[in-house]
Amino acid sequence: MARDVPVRSQHAQTDDDPLPNLVTIVGRGVPSKFEIAVDGELEMVGDDPLAQATVVTRQVAEGTIDVGVQRFRFSGEMANVRLVDWNGVAAPDSPSTPTVHVDYNVPDR
Template sequence: MSEENESTLPNLVTIVGRGVPSNYEITVDGELELVGADPLEEATVVTDHSAEGAVDTGVMRFRFSGELANIHVVDWNGVPAPESPSTPTVHVDYGVPGRSNSS
């Protein structure tokens, strides 16, 4: 991701899998971009304002502008959070600078 995209997409949403297949949908009122993964390999559908896909283990990160409009996570049986302890954990951070090369 370029520094230009980091400044125009200053916010970050992180989805952390809990070791079981789960689905997620994200919608923002600005622009949205998958960070550090190939959408085809991750089976993630990303449009300008939304993303949906599956996560089992690992982390999915998206940078976005504007506000998070909606997020929906469900476990493999379609049970949503917080009713299911197996749904992914979601973190939303506003105004997050991009990673530096000094790490």
Template sequence: MVRDTPVRNRTDSAADDSALPNLVTIVGRGVPSNFEVAVDGDLEMLADDPMAEGTVVAGSVAEGAIDVGVQRFRFSGQMANVSLVDWNGNEAPDSASVPTVHVEYGAPER
């Protein structure tokens, strides 16, 4: 698969967190789950290798899977949509197993 927009990460010298002031964090709960995050601005994953995390970032949308751990994304603009489903296809809030999502506007650089 070819991407129109390259995925930047924290190790890129060109990354500018001031242009992406907001942070969304996906926290796995130990159950395989899928997520999709969409924003109305730019979006980038904070990872050395997004493909190793099982996450695809294209433009302003990120889609991936998580069971344990944390995946973080910086973004500009506003959160447009978050979709979460567990391994059975049950959506939040009907499943207590889906990941939690934290959105922080104006998040400091870490």
């Protein structure tokens, strides 16, 4: 997948850790859709976006999840999170939508 020139956030960053933040999406066993957006740069961790059917651009990731975990590193701040279950019912109205954890300044291991 070709990448555009990264857009860097205006927030403080170091050259050692250009994507210091982490968002984790955890499936609950029900097919669901997610979309996350940041005001900096976004990158999927570890997995192959094509194999996961996840679309990742500079600032947005969208895809599906039913079980397991998908992680993304990002710079800047979380701008938006949208989750819907297989019926199209959005969080928090559906107990089946994935959970999302956002952690700032997490060292890259």
